[in-house]
Amino acid sequence: xxxxxxxxxxxxxxxxxxxxxxxxxxxxxxxxxxxxxxxxxxxxxxxxxxxxxxxxxxxxxxxxxxxxxxxxxxxxxxxxxxxxxxxxxxxxxxxxxxxxxxxxxxxxxxxxxxxxxxxxxxxxxxxxxxxxxxxxxxxxxxxxxxxxxxxxxxxxxxxxxxxxxxxxxxxxxxxxxxxxxxxxxxxxxxxxxxxxxxxxxxxxxxxxxxxxxxxxxxxxxxxxxxxxxxxxxxxxxxxxxxxxxxxxxxxxxxxxxxxxxxxxxxxxxxxxxxxxxxxxxxxxxxxxxxxxxxxxxxxxxxxxxxxxxxxxxxxxxxxxxxxxxxxxxxxxxxxxxxxxxxxxxxxxxxxxxxxxxxxxxxxxxxxxxxxxxxxxxxxxxxxxxxxxxxxxxxxxxxxxxxxxxxxxxxxxxxxxxxxxxxxxxxxxxxxxxxxxxxxxxxxxxxxxxxxxxxxxxxxxxxxxxxxxxxxxxxxxxxxxxxxxxxxxxxxxxxxxxxxxxxxxxxxxxxxxxxxxxxxxxxxxxxxxxxxxxxxxxxxxxxxxxxxxxxxxxxxxxxxxxxxxxxxxxxxxxxxxxxxxxxxxxxxxxxxxxxxxxxxxxxxxxxxxxxxxxxxxxxxxxxxxxxxxxxxxxxxxxxxxxxxxxxxxxxxxxxxxxxxxxxxxxxxxxxxxxxxxxxxxxxxxxxxxxxxxxxxxxxxxxxxxxxxxxxxxxxxxxxxxxxxxxxxxxxxxxxxxxxxxxxxxxxxxxxxxxxxxxxxxxxxxxxxxxxxxxxxxxxxxxxxxxxxxxxxxxxxxxxxxxxxxxxxxxxxxxxxxxxxxxxxxxxx
Ligand SMILES: C[S@@+](CC[C@H](N)C(=O)[O-])C[C@H]1O[C@@H](n2cnc3c(N)ncnc32)[C@H](O)[C@@H]1O
Numbered sequence: 001x002x003x004x005x006x007x008x009x010x011x012x013x014x015x016x017x018x019x020x021x022x023x024x025x026x027x028x029x030x031x032x033x034x035x036x037x038x039x040x041x042x043x044x045x046x047x048x049x050x051x052x053x054x055x056x057x058x059x060x061x062x063x064x065x066x067x068x069x070x071x072x073x074x075x076x077x078x079x080x081x082x083x084x085x086x087x088x089x090x091x092x093x094x095x096x097x098x099x100x101x102x103x104x105x106x107x108x109x110x111x112x113x114x115x116x117x118x119x120x121x122x123x124x125x126x127x128x129x130x131x132x133x134x135x136x137x138x139x140x141x142x143x144x145x146x147x148x149x150x151x152x153x154x155x156x157x158x159x160x161x162x163x164x165x166x167x168x169x170x171x172x173x174x175x176x177x178x179x180x181x182x183x184x185x186x187x188x189x190x191x192x193x194x195x196x197x198x199x200x201x202x203x204x205x206x207x208x209x210x211x212x213x214x215x216x217x218x219x220x221x222x223x224x225x226x227x228x229x230x231x232x233x234x235x236x237x238x239x240x241x242x243x244x245x246x247x248x249x250x251x252x253x254x255x256x257x258x259x260x261x262x263x264x265x266x267x268x269x270x271x272x273x274x275x276x277x278x279x280x281x282x283x284x285x286x287x288x289x290x291x292x293x294x295x296x297x298x299x300x301x302x303x304x305x306x307x308x309x310x311x312x313x314x315x316x317x318x319x320x321x322x323x324x325x326x327x328x329x330x331x332x333x334x335x336x337x338x339x340x341x342x343x344x345x346x347x348x349x350x351x352x353x354x355x356x357x358x359x360x361x362x363x364x365x366x367x368x369x370x371x372x373x374x375x376x377x378x379x380x381x382x383x384x385x386x387x388x389x390x391x392x393x394x395x396x397x398x399x400x401x402x403x404x405x406x407x408x409x410x411x412x413x414x415x416x417x418x419x420x421x422x423x424x425x426x427x428x429x430x431x432x433x434x435x436x437x438x439x440x441x442x443x444x445x446x447x448x449x450x451x452x453x454x455x456x457x458x459x460x461x462x463x464x465x466x467x468x469x470x471x472x473x474x475x476x477x478x479x480x481x482x483x484x485x486x487x488x489x490x491x492x493x494x495x496x497x498x499x500x501x502x503x504x505x506x507x508x509x510x511x512x513x514x515x516x517x518x519x520x521x522x523x524x525x526x527x528x529x530x531x532x533x534x535x536x537x538x539x540x541x542x543x544x545x546x547x548x549x550x551x552x553x554x555x556x557x558x559x560x561x562x563x564x565x566x567x568x569x570x571x572x573x574x575x576x577x578x579x580x581x582x583x584x585x586x587x588x589x590x591x592x593x594x595x596x597x598x599x600x601x602x603x604x605x606x607x608x609x610x611x612x613x614x615x616x617x618x619x620x621x622x623x624x625x626x627x628x629x630x631x632x633x634x635x636x637x638x639x640x641x642x643x644x645x646x647x648x649x650x651x652x653x654x655x656x657x658x659x660x661x662x663x664x665x666x667x668x669x670x671x672x673x674x675x676x677x678x679x680x681x682x683x684x685x686x687x688x689x690x691x692x693x694x695x696x697x698x699x700x701x702x703x704x705x706x707x708x709x710x711x712x713x714x715x716x717x718x719x720x721x722x723x724x725x726x727x728x729x730x731x732x733x734x735x736x737x738x739x740x741x742x743x744x745x746x747x748x749x750x751x752x753x754x755x756x757x758x759x760x761x762x763x764x765x766x767x768x769x770x771x772x773x774x775x776x777x778x779x780x781x782x783x784x785x786x787x788x789x790x791x792x793x794x795x796x797x798x799x800x801x802x803x804x805x806x807x808x809x810x811x812x813x814x815x816x817x818x819x820x821x822x823x824x825x826x827x
Contacts, residue, residue, distance in 0.1 A: 061387065188279070364463075
């Protein structure tokens with residue numbers, strides 16, 4: 001999906017204005033003379049009136065659509081995209097959500113909206129495994145504005161915020177599915193922000209994990225843009241995972257973290273000697289023209305130069321991904337662009353550079369219900385008003401911009417390299433894409449290039465997949481699945497430096513336009529995202545973080561050619577201006593150190609207070625973002641896999657620039673009564689599901705009536721609980737944090753209750769006279785929904801839950817606290 005900073009650098013007013021102008025782009029009207037408009041349930045949509053003739057011209061000529069399908073293709077591109085969403089397959093509540101959707105919305109919406117038609121208003125996306133993904137017949141704007149859909153829209157918003165549902169464009173869900181991720185895989189998501197695919201990868205990794213356990217795998221989600229990293233952190237925070245590291249690197253220079261060969265093998269307490277991945281997702285920055293349906297304003301800006309400017313960066317990122325892949329590992333390369341220069345040309349160039357060590361896999365038998373088209377075998381390059389069929393057609397003065405690798409055969413590549421090393425850069429060097437004309441590479445024409453040679457790739461490039469809007473009413477996407485079958489060939493040093501440097505667009509400036517659609521996608525959190533992200537572990541220090549910046553790479557590792565950090569990192573740092581310079585390896589000032597938390601006194605006090613049994617591993621699994629452990633406010637829990645990577649990172653001189661790691665497990669809490677609570681740390685809502693099966697003290701089991709009472713009132717005096725015995729037990733707890741579990745049926749005897757994945761529990765604070773709930777209003781609202789569904793199921797009533805007959809007061813969403821945890825009002 002086209003990424004890049006929509007909303008970035010805009011003021012609140014500018015953003016509001018921007019949202020409004022976007023809404024005006026698709027104008028709604030009752031009478032529409034335009035034959036290409038779409039009729040949906042009595043609402044007629046007039047398509048955006050501005051077309052881009054260059055777009056039509058380019059894609060018609062590239063032959064991405066059969067001429068007889070062209071009108072259908074364009075009419076769909078000009079029609080708003082139907083909203084799609086996915087139930088979090090690893091969520092404890094996914095069964096509840098599914099039954100709520102089926103009971104409340106499929107039937108009622110069909111009845112109210114689509115009466116008299118055969119079409120269901122919402123239905124499962126059949127190609128998505130397990131039918132976790134759903135398709136609606138409404139665009140996002142229809143969902144927002146149509147009153148009949150209001151309750152459904154509120155449901156989607158709430159469940160999305162909580163993390164049980166993710167609103168995501170259907171085609172954007174495809175690339176992670178072709179990665180074939182297993183729960184024990186180490187996965188790298190190279191260009192991950194805003195994180196919709198990262199979330200999906202985490203879902204897959206966690207899918208069959210039992211309560212209280214963590215999968216063996218992990219995900220590293222990386223993005224170049226620090227602000228988009230914050231969106232990513234906000235997005236993935238909803239997953240409550242201990243198996244994630246968020247990093248902030250240029251993907252093409254992602255560190256290899258290879259241990260010095262002289263490192264004593266004996267000292268390794270794990271098997272990781274370098275950072276290699278089972279799976280790599282390479283969802284690169286692109287021109288984003290496959291997202292026109294949700295970002296029609298891109299149409300105005302679209303031009304062929306966008307693809308040209310990104311091609312080299314895309315190749316570099318994909319090559320780095322391949323080099324970080326284990327032998328036998330899979331990499332998915334994807335874009336939300338239809339442009340062959342960003343797609344087939346990149347894949348073909350990667351295959352050429354990898355010389356047989358990487359294969360393009362035929363995945364036609366996977367996800368059979370997903371309609372896709374084969375990759376193009378022929379395409380042309382359009383530059384300055386001319387179609388170029390082969391590199392030999394490129395005028396000399398354009399050879400800094402139009403590269404051999406943009407053509408199907410890729411021929412001319414070696415000539416370009418040779419020319420780079422030999423040729424003088426003359427005065428005729430014109431504007432390179434990156435604006436540094438003097439650095440532009442000059443190539444000489446290869447007189448040996450056979451005139452008649454057919455311009456097609458030497459690879460089965462048709463194994464790539466193109467998803468187009470008019471096949472299944474979606475956006476457009478390009479996907480290629482690659483497998484590394486043997487080590488990469490050694491690249492001559494001279495060539496390598498040249499390849500690294502050629503024609504790389506200064507990403508932050510030029511990508512902004514191209515990436516706007518992604519930034520405006522439904523899956524992006526809005527302002528709250530940034531706000532909440534700052535509550536993540538990006539910055540946990542109260543002191544000046546400048547002093548604490550991660551140390552630059554200091555190891556003298558003897559990297560293999562394959563995993564070595566490209567030598568020109570420092571050169572790049574000198575070349576790039578301002579902000580980007582700060583973002584080069586370990587130089588970004590806002591990132592706090594990651595420190596293993598080893599304060600035994602605190603750890604023991606937590607263990608004793610909650611009676612956490614010894615099966616829950618603490619040793620080496622707790623980290624903080626503050627080197628002064630006496631001032632630690634938050635303690636994060638990391639999985640064994642993340643711990644192994646972190647230990648490796650320390651051994652190689654902290655090459656990884658980590659912006660977020662692990663799951664917030666404990667948070668310092670001071671009671672209003674002063675220091676009366678024996679334990680200074682409360683369990684955070686995010687960490688509770690993981691640690692719950694191991695807690696033996698400070699725990700209560702409430703009947704549905706008392707649980708509901710707590711959720712509705714947030715504070716309940718001990719004597720006000722329906723069950724007097726429960727009130728008494730609550731009064732007898734030690735002051736401070738405690739956990740209240742919803743009892744099943746009429747059973748509240750603790751011994752008969754087993755914590756499972758679907759157990760509902762909340763953190764509370766035991767004060768002098770009352771229990772106070774320590775979860776957000778939004779979490780309360782969501783838990784009440786779950787409670788009602790459970791009660792309904794227990795009653796055995798089939799079908800619809802009539803919320804109106806229940807005395808639950810649901811709070812309006814806008815009043816909700818954006819924080820995940822709230823401080824309790826301690827009595
Ligand atoms: C297509 S978007 C990624 C969308 C993301 N995979 C998702 O599903 O939410 C591309 C991302 O690449 C990032 N990016 C651009 N240049 C990059 C680079 N050189 N290294 C790493 N990330 C980069 C952008 O900030 C943007 O967030």
